[in-house]
Amino acid sequence: MEHGAAQIRKEVRTERVNTPVDLKREELVVERVEAGEGNVPEDAFREGEVRIPLKEEEAVIQKEAKVVGEVRVGKKEETRRENVSETVRKEDVKVDQEGERENR
Secondary structure: OOOOOOOOOOOOOOOOOOOOOOOOEOOOOOOOOOOOOOOOOOOOOOOOOOOOOOOEOOOOOOOOOOOOOOOOOOOOOOOOOOOOOOOOOOOOOEEEEOOEEEEO
16 A cells, blocks of 8 residues: 655756956067167078967857765654454465365
C-alpha cells in the first residue's frame, strides 16, 4: 500500500547577462623632439624601418557547463508495532501415503 509520494522536477532557466569588460588597445604616438647635444650614432644616416607591433584586446565569449550543486533524494523506512486482535482460522490437511496417515 502506498502511503505517499514525492515528485522532483528540474527546471532550466535562461537569463541574459551583461557584464562590463575592460579591453586594452595600443596606439602609436610619434613625437619630434629637439636633439640635445651629444654624440651622433654610427647608423644615424642609414635608411631603415622600425617595426612596432600594436596590440588590441577583444572580448572572447565562451560558455562552459559546470556542476554547481547536487540534489540527493532518499527514502527512510520506519517500523511501528501495533497490537491487533482478530479471529484466525487454520486448516489442516491430512494425507494418506501408502497406508500411513500424515498431518500437514
